[in-house]
Amino acid sequence: xxxxxxxxxxxxxxxxxxxxxxxxxxxxxxxxxxxxxxxxxxxxxxxxxxxxxxxxxxxxxxxxxxxxxxxxxxxxxxxxxxxxxxxxxxxxxxxxxxxxxxxxxxxxxxxxxxxxxxxxxxxxxxxxxxxxxxxxxxxxxxxxxxxxxxxxxxxxxxxxxxxxxxxxxxxxxxxxxxxxxxxxxxxxxxxxxxxxxxxxxxxxxxxxxxxxxxxxxxxxxxxxxxxxxxxxxxxxxxxxxxxxxxxxxxxxxxxxxxxxxxxxxxxxxxxxxxxxxxxxxxxxxxxxxxxxxxxxxxxxxxxxxxxxxxxxxxxxxxxxxxxxxxxxxxxxxxxxxxxxxxxxxxxxxxxxxxxxxxxxxxxxxxxxxxxxxxxxxxxxxxxxxxxxxxxxxxxxxxxxxxxxxxxxxxxxxxxxxxxxxxxxxxxxxxxxxxxxxxxxxxxxxxxxxxxxxxxxxxxxxxxxxxxxxxxxxxxxxxxxxxxxxxxxxxxxxxxxxxxxxxxxxxxxxxxxxxxxxxxxxxxxxxxxxxxxxxxxxxxxxxxxxxxxxx
Numbered sequence: 001x002x003x004x005x006x007x008x009x010x011x012x013x014x015x016x017x018x019x020x021x022x023x024x025x026x027x028x029x030x031x032x033x034x035x036x037x038x039x040x041x042x043x044x045x046x047x048x049x050x051x052x053x054x055x056x057x058x059x060x061x062x063x064x065x066x067x068x069x070x071x072x073x074x075x076x077x078x079x080x081x082x083x084x085x086x087x088x089x090x091x092x093x094x095x096x097x098x099x100x101x102x103x104x105x106x107x108x109x110x111x112x113x114x115x116x117x118x119x120x121x122x123x124x125x126x127x128x129x130x131x132x133x134x135x136x137x138x139x140x141x142x143x144x145x146x147x148x149x150x151x152x153x154x155x156x157x158x159x160x161x162x163x164x165x166x167x168x169x170x171x172x173x174x175x176x177x178x179x180x181x182x183x184x185x186x187x188x189x190x191x192x193x194x195x196x197x198x199x200x201x202x203x204x205x206x207x208x209x210x211x212x213x214x215x216x217x218x219x220x221x222x223x224x225x226x227x228x229x230x231x232x233x234x235x236x237x238x239x240x241x242x243x244x245x246x247x248x249x250x251x252x253x254x255x256x257x258x259x260x261x262x263x264x265x266x267x268x269x270x271x272x273x274x275x276x277x278x279x280x281x282x283x284x285x286x287x288x289x290x291x292x293x294x295x296x297x298x299x300x301x302x303x304x305x306x307x308x309x310x311x312x313x314x315x316x317x318x319x320x321x322x323x324x325x326x327x328x329x330x331x332x333x334x335x336x337x338x339x340x341x342x343x344x345x346x347x348x349x350x351x352x353x354x355x356x357x358x359x360x361x362x363x364x365x366x367x368x369x370x371x372x373x374x375x376x377x378x379x380x381x382x383x384x385x386x387x388x389x390x391x392x393x394x395x396x397x398x399x400x401x402x403x404x405x406x407x408x409x410x411x412x413x414x415x416x417x418x419x420x421x422x423x424x425x426x427x428x429x430x431x432x433x434x435x436x437x438x439x440x441x442x443x444x445x446x447x448x449x450x451x452x453x454x455x456x457x458x459x460x461x462x463x464x465x466x467x468x469x470x471x472x473x474x475x476x477x478x479x480x481x482x483x484x485x486x487x488x489x490x491x492x493x494x495x496x497x498x499x500x501x502x503x504x505x506x507x508x509x510x511x512x513x514x515x516x517x518x519x520x521x522x523x524x525x526x527x528x529x530x531x532x533x534x535x536x537x538x539x540x541x542x543x544x545x546x547x548x549x550x
Contacts, residue, residue, distance in 0.1 A: 036122025204285025208373030211283030216265025480514025
């Protein structure tokens with residue numbers, strides 16, 4: 001990863017034009033695999049819900065496998081697709097009668113009028129490399145990115161080409177003039193996952209994006225962390241409540257992960273901690289990127305990041321099929337700013353994508369505009385009684401803005417004014433508690449935190465980290481009994497070892513800090529964790545001893 005890539009991206013962010021163009025349903029084409037179960041049915045379902053004409057569904061007889069050879073890609077997918085797009089009048093490109101790159105129909109490109117091509121679940125995701133080609137000269141690619149570069153100004157199958165619309169939206173149809181095909185994918189481990197993505201987008205557009213932002217740094221490489229820092233800066237300016245984990249491991253269970261509307265992180269091989277929990281959930285319209293080389297290698301495998309995000313209903317998840325190299329992955333700062341400006345996810349993804357003909361995939365609904373309903377409209381919804389569990393996060397966002405502009409007391413007044421209008425208010429109460437503490441109202445802060453903890457947080461995986469944060473605050477503010485009660489409720493709700501290790505550590509710290517004895521259940525968990533670690537150490541010792549004898 002080169003520093004100048006990030007620097008160039010930062011400059012590009014300031015140059016985004018305000019007049020971002022809209023992707024039109026009538027100019028969206030959906031590619032389904034007629035040989036794969038549910039692929040055509042999913043295409044028809046999406047088309048109906050998004051107003052895409054049925055005639056824009058292109059069913060191809062494709063291999064039923066995740067990765068295909070370049071020959072299969074050209075013969076079964078790209079060449080037939082170009083023919084059908086030409087026949088539909090969406091593409092003007094004349095065939096020369098020659099084959100190039102070992103199977104591609106050579107075509108003289110004139111123009112196209114295609115806003116998006118959406119590859120439906122069942123369409124292969126990767127093109128396998130030729131023998132002897134690797135590194136930055138590999139001809140391996142995602143199907144999606146290879147299609148995007150089909151008529152790009154620079155033509156090659158070795159390595160990547162620079163995305164000419166990366167960070168530049170000076171013309172509404174610039175991508176068409178340059179021959180770029182914007183390709184997305186609606187995919188996941190199961191049919192129901194695709195349906196969740198579609199519904200997530202529809203709900204988010206109706207209510208506006210609500211929730212919190214999470215930045216999961218890794219200390220793995222400075223340029224990656226700098227990109228995440230820039231993303232955090234943009235999301236903070238939008239006044240989203242923000243959590244930043246600057247430690248090398250992923251967000252652990254003692255850190256909150258409620259209502260994740262944005263999650264940008266790196267660098268773990270597979271979903272861990274919260275994201276490995278089968279009962280974890282994201283906010284409607286969530287935008288998720290975990291930077292990892294093979295995060296979308298197999299879209300049917302929920303043990304990989306991108307399909308796991310899809311399984312959780314993320315409206316957008318970026319990923320890589322093969323090794324992309326950090327500088328050529330999605331720029332999360334560019335993505336954040338593009339979404340903040342109200343662009344559709346399709347526009348935002350291509351503003352954030354440095355390379356084409358490469359390894360990236362965009363999984364989600366390109367037509368969705370998660371920021372289509374602004375904060376003022378969200379607050380108006382609450383005032384008129386249109387509320388749900390995520391409504392409290394709109395109030396928190398408004399509090400954050402008020403605090404920056406008018407101070408902490410103004411934020412408190414705003415938050416209190418909305419309390420009675422909400423049913424679910426645990427996150428708002430915790431935000432108020434933090435504000436009271438900052439304003440020097442320690443007793444009110446403790447009482448409000450205790451009230452927040454009474455909302456059944458301990459029973460839900462997505463809220464258990466919030467419960468631990470509240471408990472830590474209470475322990476630090478002479479409310480040890482209340483803190484220990486939260487820890488005990490968490491012990492009752494959950495018994496898996498990764499969670500128990502964190503719980504036992506935090507409960508012991510609170511016990512020592514406050515002079516409050518841990519309840520019997522917590523002491524039992526502490527003993528179980530100690531035995532587990534002792535057994536682990538003994539197995540490691542025996543293995544090392546055995547290796548030494550060899």
